[in-house]
Amino acid sequence: MSVILLLLFCFCLDSGSATDIITSSQPIKDHDYIISNGSAFKLGFFSPVNTTNRYLGVWYNNISVFTVVWVANRQKPLMDSSGVLTITKDGVLVVLNGQKEVIWSSSVTNSVPNSSAQLLDSGNLVLKENTTGRVIWESFQFPSNTFLPKMKLSANVRTGKKVQITSWKSPSDPSIGIFSFGIQPLSLRQVFIWKDDSPYWRSGPWNGRIFIGIPDMYSAFLEGFSFVDDQEGNFHLTFNIAGKPFLLFYALNSQGNLEEKYRYYEEDWVFEWSALKTECDAYGKCGAFGSCDPKNSLICSCIQGFEPKNTEEWNKGNWTSGCVRRTSLLCERVNTSGEEGKKDRFLKLSMMKVPDNADWSSPRDQDKCREQCLENCSCIAYAYETGIGCMSWTNKLIDTQQFSSSGVDLYIRVAYSELNKVVDVKKIVTITVIIGTTFIFFCTYLLWRWMAKQKARKKKATEILLFNREEAQSNHSDNLDQVKVQELPLFNFEKLACATDNFHLSNKLGQGGFGPVYWGKLLDGQEIAIKRLSKASGQGFQEFMNEVVVISKLQHRNLVRICGCCVEGEEKMLIYEYMPNKSLDAFLFDPHKEKLLDWRKRFNIIEGIGRGLLYLHRDSRLKIIHRDLKASNILLDKELIPKISDFGMARIFGNNEDQANTNRVVGTYGYMSPEYAMEGRFSEKSDVFSFGVLLLEILSGRRNSSFYHDEQSMSLLGFAWKLWNADNIIALIDPMIYEPCFEMEMLRCIHVGLLCVQEFAKDRPIVSVVISMLKSEIVDLPRPKQPAFTERQIVSNTDSSIGGKRNFSVNEVTVTMVQGR
Known part of the structure; x- marks a missing residue:
């Protein structure tokens, strides 16, 4: 009986943690929070970037980019984590510090003792009377820097009272800045941004559908805006996106610019519009x-x-x-x-x-x-x-x-005389237009001649591509459309040689199985990375063609973008967007650089790789299995956004294919799943295995192959499995990134990594489930089974070839064979 009572008590505690209500007996302490009924918003204490000050705020829930929409104690931050949000006996919502001093309150004049606060799915925090449900106070009447759907910005022409949003002083200081945004109802209805109460930007008058001073505002595009005069001196501006498949809000930043941001499904916030685009x-x-x-x-x-x-x-x-x-x-x-x-x-x-x-x-x-x-x-x-x-x-x-x-x-x-001057100007303009039109026609003709020559050159190069592709794949059909090749931009060799200073050694970025990679800068200033096929490479024209055809049609922020290719004589090159931070392994396994990747950056990288893999497996037109996912094939842009690269080994699956077999095993030892390495069977679960290895490497800061000479474990997987069974998995975490506040998140990631590297493919989750697990959308994770390659099975150097079909290396070199797939 006592066990049942204990379980019921735990259940009640768990249920209480998900409530959206605050009462005098249910306050919110720092590190506690409430979530709105539909899980859209969360309320709790937070610290902005670059500061330890604590504020009570509301932010979007279940979104990777932390986005605060309302702050209570803007002018009086807490200096420590002793803050408490509660309701006084008089029915006033207050924030108290560790000395029980009131640092913020709802300051309502019509408070009632029997009241509670609720966080709504609109992001509005309301204080209401329990018996009647009457709203006494609401945060939407005291907004911060964010204009949310259903929120009303208002102005009263009789009393002068306004509800408007105000900027933060800086990204790390939410206190009231010098900019504000709201309604100016006098004469014509407009909205303004003010700087220290002086006009800084103006929308132009409202015509019942749009503000006519915003050139890219269309009623169909911004459907949902409403500007209402209640005939009692009050003007209200609001907007609504009910029924739309996206989130949207407007924020006034600390530089005084009003920005519109939206988010489709699981994508990051996108800047759609800003008030001040030009001078x-x-x-x-x-x-x-x-x-x-x-x-x-x-x-x-x-x-x-x-x-x-x-x-x-x-x-x-x-x-x-x-x-x-x-x-x-x-x-x-x-x-x-x-x-x-x-x-x-x-x-x-x-x-x-x-x-x-x-x-x-x-x-x-x-x-x-x-x-x-x-x-x-x-x-x-x-x-x-x-x-x-x-x-x-x-x-x-x-x-x-x-x-x-x-x-x-x-x-x-x-004056009438000014009209004559306008007529004279029109004559001059007419003559200028005629001369200009003739000049443009002549330039167009020259351009047409040049484009015709370029088209002929491109056609010839495409014919070379298609011919060589047929030679390389005469015994194989993989459902690829050769027409795609014709749509890829072609570069000439001279242009690339000029961009790289004739492929000077100082511009060499690295060396892969494909060949050397060079940095280059085109005449228009665009930086590029050029992958040049080496004649001595084990990866031949087949991999070159495979990468051209596969990646030319892929468009995703977590996949590297190909800019074109070059095929002239024996030269074959792929041109990519340049990634200034090179590859993930350059950071992860370098003792001097790994400190630059704290846990938040590493987790964002993990999520980005997962989203890119999800696009390949599910969201692209055809399912694509990468087959060589590893740290050196994850490139980082200037903002450390990860991009999956190197699609030379990728395979395209048809709509009805789930797995395939091959006699030609390609990939990198340590990242290959057992069914692929031993039997040549691969599927999306093969990439999941590689992702799991990569996830454990990111958590531990150690290469999987670094355990090769370890007497205790043959791999990182074996080491992780021993720590898991010893209930000491926390020892796997890289000390450089460990922080107690992130411990649960790190342990969850290790748990997910072990689920991805389970020996049998049927036990591994698919990528969409992996992402849900990482984001805690799936709360209860199954216990992982034993990973593959946990027992020492390393063969000697003289015995590295099995039946002449599969070669494995213990370094980062990609394995290939010269047999048809």
Whole structure:
């Protein structure tokens, strides 16, 4: 009976850890957390990058990139991990430090004793009365730097009260920065970014569907935005993505830029849009009566009919002084001196961002809007937009921009004499266009001739490729479409020789079974890596063709991207994007560099390799088995994002294939699964085995082959298995990366690694399950069975060939044979 009670008590504790509720009797201490009912968001204490200060916040749950969306104690951080979030007896939500001092509170005036707090799936933390469910306070009314779906940014024109987001001071300091984003409801409905309460960026007016000052905003693209006037002085801006297969939010960064980020399924956050893309997006960049165009070398110019107020400063690029009218208006002259003349006219400027500080009226059509402005001498410009009505300006025109698409027609009032100047300019432009068109036609002809020559050269090289491929694979058909080869860019030898200083030894990056790899820089500045097929290589044209055809169609951020190939005479080369950090083994097994890979970086590398492998096995058009996954074939870009490389040994499976057999075993000793090494059978479980070995290497910081001369274990797998059985698996972890706070995550990774290297393929999980295990989406992991190669079975050097069919090496050299697959 006591055992049953104990189990029930443990179950209750486990259930309580997943609650989304906070009460006075259920506070949240540092390192504790609550998760919203749908597991979308998590609330707890955290430390930003490069600081140990602790803050209470809300962030996205189950996403690898830590993304905070709300911070409570922004202005008063905790100096240690003694913080507690609780509800007082009066029903106020508070954060207490170790001395029980209140460092943050919800500060509600209508609090009630019987209340609780709940984290909703929208990311909103609400404080509500338990008996009625009435919401007393909510975090959405006090946002940080993030605008989430269903959140309302608001402004009251009567009271001046605003709900707006404010930037962090820096990425490591969430306190309130100098930038804010919110609604400016006066006259026309717009949104602004303010810097120290001065306009920094402006959206342009809302026309019922879009903000017309954002050129790439389309109603279909940003469906879900809503700008509401409740007729009681309140204006609300919100957006909703209900029913969409992605997450999306807007964040105001510490530099004052509003960024839109979205995430499809399990991909990382993608930057889709930002408010300030060019210098012209900065508020009032060109001063009064100036117009900004980012396509021009001098981005600022005066609106037609105006000239620089200070020509000397203007020519220096100091445009803030703006422009002044070149010829005064007739109505102004008549009013002051009685001078008669031809009436003022309106000059049309197309595709414009309308100026700020417009007056609004609602005449029925554009003609009425024109008449209304013409009759008022102080009206200097007007524009008409369906959904807004008539906009007119009587003061300086500020923050005007020329768009290349979208925008509205802006009509500027100018003196009649200015129109003649515009006509003369049009004549000059027409003549220039005719001359320019003729020149372009001539250049196009020369380009066409050059492209025809290039096409002929490419066709010839492709024929060489296809001929050699048929020679290399005359007895084998692997379901590959040869047309793909024709779509791959071809480089000429001279261009690559120039890029590498004639393949100078100082530009050599390394040497593989394929041949040497060189660094090169093209004339346009692009850095590339060139893999040059060595005549003495055991890997011949078959592997070259295999890599060309396989990888040319693969597109994934965790696979290395091929830029093209070169086939001229006996020269055969593959050109890749350059990876400045070289391969994973260069970091992992170098005592001077391994310290650069802390646990978080290593875990991100593990996840990246897993995602790349998942794409090969499941998400690409055809299932691809890599067959040579190892640390030296994992390249790292400048941000240490892993990219799987070297597809010379890869095999493409048809839609109905699960495994295949071969008499030609290729790969690297220590990474090959037993069924492949001994029997020539391979499947996606073969790659899973290699991934498991790689995972254990990353955790331990030791090569699998480093145990070759060890008297106790023949491999890293055997060593790990002994530690597992001795209940001392923590000893496997590289001391360089061990941190107690990550211990459980590290142990889970080792557990998953041992599941991947089990002796029998049927016992190993598939890659999608491996990724779920690593991300703790699968909580209970099965106990691993004995890995392969745990008993000493190493043959002598003179006995390394088995039946003349399979050669194994104890170093990092890839094994190949010259027999058909």
